[in-house]
Amino acid sequence: xxxxxxxxxxxxxxxxxxxxxxxxxxxxxxxxxxxxxxxxxxxxxxxxxxxxxxxxxxxxxxxxxxxxxxxxxxxxxxxxxxxxxxxxxxxxxxxxxxxxxxxxxxxxxxxxxxxxxxxxxxxxxxxxxxxxxxxxxxxxxxxxxxxxxxxxxxxxxxxxxxxxxxxxxxxxxxxxxxxxxxxxxxxxxxxxxxxxxxxxxxxxxxxxxxxxxxxxxxxxxxxxxxxxxxxxxxxxxxxxxxxxxxxxxxxxxxxxxxxxxxxxxxxxxxxxxxxxxxxxxxxxxxxxxxxxxxxxxxxxxxxxxxxxxxxxxxxxxxxxxxxxxxxxxxxxxxxxxxxxxxxxxxxxxx
Amino acid sequence: xxxxxxxxxxxxxxxxxxxxxxxxxxxxxxxxxxxxxxxxxxxxxxxxxxxxxxxxxxxxxxxxxxxxxxxxxxxxxxxxxxxxxxxxxxxxxxxxxxxxxxxxxxxxxxxxxxxxxxxxxxxxxxxxxxxxxxxxxxxxxxxxxxxxxxxxxxxxxxxxxxxxxxxxxxxxxxxxxxxxxxxxxxxx
Numbered sequence: 001x002x003x004x005x006x007x008x009x010x011x012x013x014x015x016x017x018x019x020x021x022x023x024x025x026x027x028x029x030x031x032x033x034x035x036x037x038x039x040x041x042x043x044x045x046x047x048x049x050x051x052x053x054x055x056x057x058x059x060x061x062x063x064x065x066x067x068x069x070x071x072x073x074x075x076x077x078x079x080x081x082x083x084x085x086x087x088x089x090x091x092x093x094x095x096x097x098x099x100x101x102x103x104x105x106x107x108x109x110x111x112x113x114x115x116x117x118x119x120x121x122x123x124x125x126x127x128x129x130x131x132x133x134x135x136x137x138x139x140x141x142x143x144x145x146x147x148x149x150x151x152x153x154x155x156x157x158x159x160x161x162x163x164x165x166x167x168x169x170x171x172x173x174x175x176x177x178x179x180x181x182x183x184x185x186x187x188x189x190x191x192x193x194x195x196x197x198x199x200x201x202x203x204x205x206x207x208x209x210x211x212x213x214x215x216x217x218x219x220x221x222x223x224x225x226x227x228x229x230x231x232x233x234x235x236x237x238x239x240x241x242x243x244x245x246x247x248x249x250x251x252x253x254x255x256x257x258x259x260x261x262x263x264x265x266x267x268x269x270x271x272x273x274x275x276x277x278x279x280x281x282x283x284x285x286x287x288x289x290x291x292x293x294x295x296x297x298x299x300x301x302x303x304x305x306x307x308x309x310x311x312x313x314x315x316x317x318x319x320x321x322x323x324x325x326x327x328x329x330x331x332x333x334x335x336x337x338x339x340x341x342x343x344x345x346x347x348x349x350x
Numbered sequence: 351x352x353x354x355x356x357x358x359x360x361x362x363x364x365x366x367x368x369x370x371x372x373x374x375x376x377x378x379x380x381x382x383x384x385x386x387x388x389x390x391x392x393x394x395x396x397x398x399x400x401x402x403x404x405x406x407x408x409x410x411x412x413x414x415x416x417x418x419x420x421x422x423x424x425x426x427x428x429x430x431x432x433x434x435x436x437x438x439x440x441x442x443x444x445x446x447x448x449x450x451x452x453x454x455x456x457x458x459x460x461x462x463x464x465x466x467x468x469x470x471x472x473x474x475x476x477x478x479x480x481x482x483x484x485x486x487x488x489x490x491x492x493x494x495x496x497x498x499x500x501x502x503x504x505x506x507x508x509x510x511x512x513x514x515x516x517x518x519x520x521x522x523x524x525x526x527x528x529x530x531x532x533x534x535x536x537x538x
Binding site: 008011012014017018021022023024051052054055056057058059060061062063064065067068069071072074075076123125126127129130131137139272 | 361362364365366368369372373376377380381383390393394397398401458461462465466469470473474475480481483484485486487489490497498499500502503506508512515517518
């Protein structure tokens, strides 16, 4: 034992936390040895220990509240059985039925994770990761909603998406995975891809990272488009961008790989990154609204004239705005969740 | 309908009982070395079994002792079903968790209130990471497996949360030039 821990290292150290909050014998042994090696650290360790215990004390009632409310939901979901249990003199048959149901519950509960609800929602500013019953991994971006087919667990792998999500679909050739959005359906067999289909956006986009997906537009149910890896398909207002008058033409483009750090802009959000690739201030503001859960008003004289390419990782909203401001000048004000972006006042800039 | 409102009432009684006893039951499970999700599951099973058995609580002298021993039986049964033996420490039935016993000074009480307020103001993901780490005692690997968050994201959420709760010093304000150098950024 040669290392002296800093305060920050102590309060984030797993064994240290175990020592402060449980009766874990190994942890107690470790920290007793540490203190016997470095008796000068006693006061320092004691301070960190108090901090962790205090934090634990703050979390205890909150965690109990949360567990109790989950227990309430569990009881409510069991209501038909509890009616029998509480209000009927149980006849033999009913007793058996209840035992069987309770047994089934135990079996289900000890052998699998609790079932996912049929609708999963993320709030503005909140992103969620989940694993569906079939093993498919989904990262749900901010302000999005995923609705599972009622028979999803029985093998009907169909979901409806509003908003944006990144999918890593579990391979199962027998059961195709289908994602419905307002303007397109995406059918897949084991692949990773991103779909952006926010209700109030003008475009719907599917980007494919690996594998293969087949896309059917709601407006042309007879035609299928197959995407290859690193391609994306974009629909404006539910139709393909019509720079080609031939209505069968398909606008498929490469996903925007940002060369500097090999980050694909379409899926950057799954790594907690916010990326812009030659996007107008209006588009940037729209992404910021969802990312930070705010409303942004942009001066129309600059909304479409300013273009940005940038990657942000853990900046706060003011930090992000400040950096965007340095690239191309504008002014902004933040009041609570309302942000106003206006043209730079020339007098002030001098 | 009286029947359903009665059911709701009795549910609420059990939810209250569950809430009251959860902290030290959880701690008992933790001290015996069980994983947090297993502990929670077994606490649920303990209370569901009470409901199923129509326990008449007025006939039970020491409810806390009764609940704690039922829960310990569940722990032992679970361990046996997995082919393991655990020694369940039995120091926990008579006292609440240490935190509940400590009589805090006014100053410490204030600090605790501030900490709680700061915690509740955190974004949901920060709160989750902090709870999993400091209450449930999970390692970063376990948090990653449970939430699907990357290690980077766990670290960021954790330090953001601890800073907001003033348990860690906030970063010194950086000059824009330094900030810029941290970013992959180019002007179009």
